[in-house]
Amino acid sequence: MLSPVNPPRRIAHLDMDAFYASVELLRYPQLKGLPVVIGGGRRRLDDALREHHADLPLHEIPVAAFPVLKDYTGRGVITTATYAARQFGVGSAMGMMKAARLCPQAILLPVDFDEYRRYSRRFKAVITDIAPVMEDRGVDEVYIDFTAVPGGQREGGRVLARLIQKSIFDATGLTCSVGVAPNKLLAKMASEFNKPNGISIVQPDDLQTLIWPLACRKINGVGPKAEEKLAAHGIRTIGELAARERDWLVSTFGRSYGAWLHDAAWGRDERAVVTESEPVSISRETTFERDLHAVRDKAELGAIFTRLCEQLAADLARKGYRGKTIGIKLRYDNFQSVTRDQTIDHAVQDAATLRRVAGQCLKRVDLSRRLRLLGVRVGSLTPVEAGVPLPSAPVAADFERKVQAPSVKRSSSAIKKQLVSGSLF
DNA sequence: TCTGGGGTCCTTTTCCTT
DNA sequence: TCTGAAGGAAAAGGACCC
Numbered sequence: 001m002l003s004p005v006n007p008p009r010r011i012a013h014l015d016m017d018a019f020y021a022s023v024e025l026l027r028y029p030q031l032k033g034l035p036v037v038i039g040g041g042r043r044r045l046d047d048a049l050r051e052h053h054a055d056l057p058l059h060e061i062p063v064a065a066f067p068v069l070k071d072y073t074g075r076g077v078i079t080t081a082t083y084a085a086r087q088f089g090v091g092s093a094m095g096m097m098k099a100a101r102l103c104p105q106a107i108l109l110p111v112d113f114d115e116y117r118r119y120s121r122r123f124k125a126v127i128t129d130i131a132p133v134m135e136d137r138g139v140d141e142v143y144i145d146f147t148a149v150p151g152g153q154r155e156g157g158r159v160l161a162r163l164i165q166k167s168i169f170d171a172t173g174l175t176c177s178v179g180v181a182p183n184k185l186l187a188k189m190a191s192e193f194n195k196p197n198g199i200s201i202v203q204p205d206d207l208q209t210l211i212w213p214l215a216c217r218k219i220n221g222v223g224p225k226a227e228e229k230l231a232a233h234g235i236r237t238i239g240e241l242a243a244r245e246r247d248w249l250v251s252t253f254g255r256s257y258g259a260w261l262h263d264a265a266w267g268r269d270e271r272a273v274v275t276e277s278e279p280v281s282i283s284r285e286t287t288f289e290r291d292l293h294a295v296r297d298k299a300e301l302g303a304i305f306t307r308l309c310e311q312l313a314a315d316l317a318r319k320g321y322r323g324k325t326i327g328i329k330l331r332y333d334n335f336q337s338v339t340r341d342q343t344i345d346h347a348v349q350d351a352a353t354l355r356r357v358a359g360q361c362l363k364r365v366d367l368s369r370r371l372r373l374l375g376v377r378v379g380s381l382t383p384v385e386a387g388v389p390l391p392s393a394p395v396a397a398d399f400e401r402k403v404q405a406p407s408v409k410r411s412s413s414a415i416k417k418q419l420v421s422g423s424l425f
Numbered sequence: 426t427c428t429g430g431g432g433t434c435c436t437t438t439t440c441c442t443t
Numbered sequence: 444t445c446t447g448a449a450g451g452a453a454a455a456g457g458a459c460c461c
Contacts, residue, residue, distance in 0.1 A: 039429080077429055095427045111429095138432090138461045223459045256435065257458095280433065287429060325453085335428070339455060375430090 010146040010157045011273060012131075012180045013187035014164065016123065017196035019140035021082050022174050023119050024109050028066075029059050035085035035106040037069060037099060039078045063107070070104030072096050074289060079111050116140075123168045123176070130164055135273045143184050145273040156180060156201040165199070185269035186211065188220045207267045212239030219264050226261075229253070241265040278381070282321065283329075284312045285375025291333045294367035301374070305362075306355060308376045313351035316378060322347035323378035326357040330365060331373035339377075340364045347382050354378065 016022070020038050025031060053061045078099050081090045088103035099106070120139045128134050131152070133145035144164075146152030152160045157180030168176055179190025181202035189211065193200035202210055216238055217227045233252070235241050241249075242265035250258035263269065286308065292301050316322065326348075327341025340361035348354065358376050 075427090075429085077427095079429080093428075098427065101426095141461070221459070225458060254436075281431095283431065285430060327454090337456085341454065343453065373429090 007147055007153050009182050010152055010180055011182065011184050011187045012144040012146050012157060012161060012164075012178055013184065013191040014127070014142050014144060014161075014176050014178045015191045015195075016140040016174060016176045018080065018082070019119075019174070020080050020111070020116055023116055024112075026173055027058055027115070028061070028109075030061070030063055031066070031107055033084060034063065034082070035088060035090070035103055036082045036109060037078050037085050037090060037103075037106050038080050038109045038111055039076055039096065066107045066109075068104065069096070069100040069106040069108050072100060072108055075287060081106075113139075119172055119174065122172050123174065126167045126171045127164055130167060131160065133273050133275055135275060143187065143273050146180060156203060158199055158201055161199045165197070183267070183269040184271050184273070185220065185264055186267055189214065189218055192218070204267070208239070211267060212237060212242060212265075214238050216241055219261075221260070221264065226253075226257075238265050278383070279319070279321065281325075281377055281379035281381065282312065282315055282319065282323070283375055283377035284308045284315065285329060285373060287331075287373045288371070291370040291372050293370050301371070304374060305358070305376075306351075308374065309355040309358060310351045312376050312378060313349060313354055316349045320384045321378075321381040322349040322384055323381045324348070325379040326354055326361070327377045327379070328358050328361045328365075329373070329375035329377065330362075330371050333370040333372055335372070337373075338365055341377065341379070343380065347380070349384065 021036060024036070024038060048067070049058070049061050049065055053065060074096070076096045078090060078092055078094045078096065080092050081099075085103055085106050088106070090099045090103050090106065116139050124134065124136070124142060127142060127144060131144045131146060131149045133148075135143040137143060146157045146160055149160060151163070154160070161178040161180055165176060165178060168174060175197040177191050177195045177198045177200075179187045179193065179200045179202065181187040181190050182204055186202050190200040190202045193210075215227075215236060216222050216230050217224075219238065222230070230236070230241065235244065241261060244262070244265075246259065246262040249262050252258060253261055286304065288304070294301060324345070324347040325341055325343045327339055329337060329339045331337045342357055342361055344357060348357075354376060
C-alpha cells in the first residue's frame with residue numbers, strides 16, 4: 001500500500017476518436033459527413049484514383065470517383081464505419097456483402113495501416129513528451145501513469161488530460177477521449193463516458209454511482225460469452241456482479257476468472273502501466289478468396305503456404321526475433337479452426353525451416369475438407385542480438401522440388417492419398 | 426449469406442518421465 | 444515387468460482485445 005505521503009495513483013486511458021476514419025478524412029476531407037466504410041480493399045486507393053485524376057491533389061478528387069460498397073466483390077468485413085454509415089445499420093465486423101445490401105452507396109476505403117501507424121507514432125510521441133510512463137495498447141489506445149507527472153493530480157487529472165488532448169490535436173488534427181481513474185480498469189471504462197473529445201474523471205468514491213449501473217460487458221475482459229453466462233445467472237450490471245459472493249463466482253467461473261470478475265466489479269486493479277514488453281508470438285494468416293481444397297487446389301495452396309512462411313520470416317528478421325515453436329492454423333469452410341504446433345530444439349528465423357516444420361504440422365490435420373484460411377505462427381521467441389547475422393536459405397525452390405517432381409511419376413490416386421493425408425506438404 | 430488479421434492469456438488435454 | 448500416481452511441458456482450443 002502507498003504511504004500517506006505518496007500521491008494517490010492516477011491512471012489515464014486515452015482512446016483516439018474514430019481513429020481510422022478520422023485519419024482518412026484528413027486525407028480526403030471531401031468525404032466528411034458521407035457514409036464511409038473502411039475495410040476489405042487490397043489495393044492502394046490513391047493509385048486507383050490517380051489513374052483518372054492524375055492532375056488533382058487528393059482532397060480535390062470528386063466524390064463520384066470513389067469506389068462504393070455495392071461494387072465490392074469478395075470476402076471480408078468492415079473494419080470501421082463513419083457515423084453516417086452506421087445510420088444504415090452498418091458496423092464494425094459486419095460482412096461486406098451484408099453491409100452492401102444495407103448501404104450500397106457507402107464509399108469504401110481500403111485499410112491503410114501504414115498511414116494509421118504513422119499517425120499513431122505521432123500522437124504517442126506527443127504524449128511521452130508530456131508524460132513519459134505510457135503503455136502501448138495498440139494503434140489508437142494507450143494507458144498513461146499521471147501519478148508523478150507535474151500537474152497530474154490537479155482536478156483529479158483533468159488538467160493534464162486537457163493539455164494532452166490539446167497537444168495531440170495541434171500536432172495531428174485528431175481528437176481523443178480520456179478517462180482518468182485510480183487504475184487501468186476504471187480508466188478504460190471512464191474513457192468511454194464522454195466520447196468524442198471528452199474527459200471523464202473517476203474517483204474511488206464514484207464506484208457505486210458511475211460504475212455499478214453499467215452492463216457487465218463494459219468491463220474490459222468480459223466478452224460475449226461471459227456476458228451470456230452472467231445473464232443466465234441473472235447478472236446484468238456490474239453492481240449485480242459486485243453483489244455476488246466471491247466464492248460463488250469462483251465456483252461458477254473458475255478460480256482465476258471468478259476472482260478476477262469479483263475484483264473488477266469492486267473496481268480493484270493493481271496492474272502497473274507497462275512501458276516495455278517483448279512479443280510472445282508472431283504470425284501471418286490469410287483468408288482465401290474462395291474455399292480451397294488440398295487436392296484440387298494444391299498448387300495455389302502450396303504457393304500461399306510458401307508466401308506466408310516468407311512473409312513471417314521477413315517479419316521475424318525485421319523485428320529481430322527467432323522462435324522455436326512453429327505452428328499452423330487453418331479454418332475449414334464451416335468456420336471451425338484447428339491449430340497444430342511443434343517445438344524444435346533451437347530457435348530459427350528462416351523461411352525454409354519455418355516451412356518445413358509448419359509442413360510437418362499440416363500432416364497432422366484433416367485435409368479432406370475445404371479450407372477458408374491458412375496461417376503460420378512462431379512462438380517461444382528470443383531476441384536476435386544486434387550484429388549477429390543469420391543464415392538464410394531459399395524456400396520456394398525447396399518446395400517445388402518436393403511437391404512438383406513426384407507428381408509426374410505417381411498415379412493420381414496415390415497423389416490424392418498423399419495430399420489428403422497432408423504428406424505432400 | 427455470412428463471419429479479417431494480429432495478438433495475449435487462460436484452461437484443458439495429452440504426453441512424457443519418474 | 445506391469446501398473447498407476449504425480450508433475451511438468453507441450454499442445455490444443457477458446458475467449459477476448461484492438
